[in-house]
Amino acid sequence: MKLKVIITGATGMVGEGVMQECIANPKVEKILLLNRKPSGVVHPKVTEILHNNFSDISPIVDQLKGYDACYFCLGVSSVGMKEEAYYAVTYTLTLNFARSLAAVNPGMTFCYVSGAGTDSSEKGKIMWARVKGKTENDLTKLPFKAVYNFRPAFMKATKGAKNLKPIYKIFSFMYVFRVIFPYYFLTLEEVGKAMINVTFNGYSTHTIEAKDIPILAKE
Numbered sequence: 001m002k003l004k005v006i007i008t009g010a011t012g013m014v015g016e017g018v019m020q021e022c023i024a025n026p027k028v029e030k031i032l033l034l035n036r037k038p039s040g041v042v043h044p045k046v047t048e049i050l051h052n053n054f055s056d057i058s059p060i061v062d063q064l065k066g067y068d069a070c071y072f073c074l075g076v077s078s079v080g081m082k083e084e085a086y087y088a089v090t091y092t093l094t095l096n097f098a099r100s101l102a103a104v105n106p107g108m109t110f111c112y113v114s115g116a117g118t119d120s121s122e123k124g125k126i127m128w129a130r131v132k133g134k135t136e137n138d139l140t141k142l143p144f145k146a147v148y149n150f151r152p153a154f155m156k157a158t159k160g161a162k163n164l165k166p167i168y169k170i171f172s173f174m175y176v177f178r179v180i181f182p183y184y185f186l187t188l189e190e191v192g193k194a195m196i197n198v199t200f201n202g203y204s205t206h207t208i209e210a211k212d213i214p215i216l217a218k219e
Contacts (some may be wrong), residue, residue, distance in 0.1 A: 002029035003199060004067045008054070008074040008097075010039050012142040014113055014155065015073030017188025018195060019046075022071075027196055032067065034060075044185050061104055068197040069109040070101060071192075078128035086128065091135045102142045109188050109199045110144045112136065113191075116153040140206050152209045158185045186213055193217035 005022055009015030010033045022028040023043055034057075035041055041048070051060050072094065078086050098110060113178065114136055119129035122137065126163040136149040194208065194216035201219055208216065 001200075003027055003069060003196065004030040004032075005199075006032045006064060006067050006070040006101075007033060008034045008070070008072050009113075010041070010073070011035050011037055012073065012075075014075075014188065014191070015071075017155070018071050018073055018192040021086050021189050021192025022196065025193070025196055027200070030067075032064070055093045057097055061100050064101060065104045067105055067108060069195070070098075070105075070191045071195050072098070072110065072112045075113060078131075083127050083131070087131050090131050091138075092129075095136055095138055097120065098139055098142055098144075102144050106143050110139065110142070110147045111195045111198065112139055112147065112149050114149045114151050116151045118149075118151055120207070122146070136207070146202060147206055148195075148203060148204060148208050150191065150195070150208045150213065151210060152186050152191055153214060154185045156193060186210065190214055190217040 005028055007015055007022065019033065019041070022031050023045055029045065032044045032055070033041065033046060033052055035048060036052055038050065039048060039066075049060055049063060051057065057064070076080045076086070076089050094112070099112070099174075101108065112135070114132050115128075117126070117129055118136060119133040120137065121125065122130050122133045122166065124130055139149065140147045146178050190213055194213045197216050197219040198208070203212070203216065
């Protein structure tokens with residue numbers, strides 16, 4: 001069996017890295033990119049749909065049937081955002097998208113890129129962590145085959161990546177600390193491999209912490 005996958009956020013660093021691994025990985029035969037703007041990617045495995053409103057995917061939902069997994073890499077930084085605005089993008093948009101997708105692909109595995117330090121109690125003092133926690137919790141209630149919430153920490157971009165924010169270029173040297181903290185400094189290649197492998201093999205928990213990602217990537 002080979003996978004047919006949907007990837008959101010391929011015009012961002014994380015989504016691009018996951019896409020690059022899916023292109024390189026022989027376990028994946030078809031990739032559907034859902035983007036607001038063109039990615040510029042041309043590859044025999046890749047098809048792209050442009051859609052402006054990810055909170056309402058009803059106009060394109062029939063084109064999303066028959067896929068094995070969705071790797072949801074769409075997201076924004078909470079820096080400078082008020083909770084209401086961050087909640088709308090991080091929680092409301094994600095859940096609306098996922099509900100519609102689950103309705104047409106109940107046999108699908110849904111992998112959500114969250115973040116290290118996410119607050120599953122939804123009651124902590126850190127705004128982004130509470131919102132991410134609620135998003136994770138409610139995603140796991142949807143009628144997918146499985147939902148896995150990935151909580152990576154520092155991620156090194158894949159070689160040749162185009163969608164790098166300046167801050168990642170500035171702090172890329174920090175990856176050398178992987179020698180000391182091997183499970184918290186990851187590569188996007190590992191994140192992509194871990195998503196592919198968890199789609200095939202599952203995992204013992206819905207929460208994929210940073211330390212779990214290299215383990216899953218090696219399976």
